[in-house]
Amino acid sequence: MDSQNIEARNGNDNVVFVGKKGVMSYVLAVVTQFNNGESSVVVKARGRAISRAVDVAEIVRQRFVQGVEPSDITIATEELQGDEGPIKVSAIEITLSR
Secondary structure, X not given: OOHHHHHXXXXXXXXXXXXXXXXXXXXXXXXXXXXXXXXXXXXXXXXXXXXXXXXXHXXXXXXXXXXXXXEEEEEEEEEEEEOOEEEEEEEXXXXXXX
């Protein structure tokens, strides 16, 4: 999937964007979504936060919510405007489903 498709799905309520906070902050957000009745939650990250997003998905799957499996993993390259022109940044989407 290319970056345009990733950006088009940003309006979903069941999306958790992983950034610079601690891993458990994002784990709590994902678990809260599942406890509110969502059947799937998308964990998204870019750049250096990709490894944190993988950690979030694994912690949720192994410790907190039973029966959750990754149903889709999408990797892409997004082009952002930097100070010196366009910069390519890796992105990931991990869809966790019951």
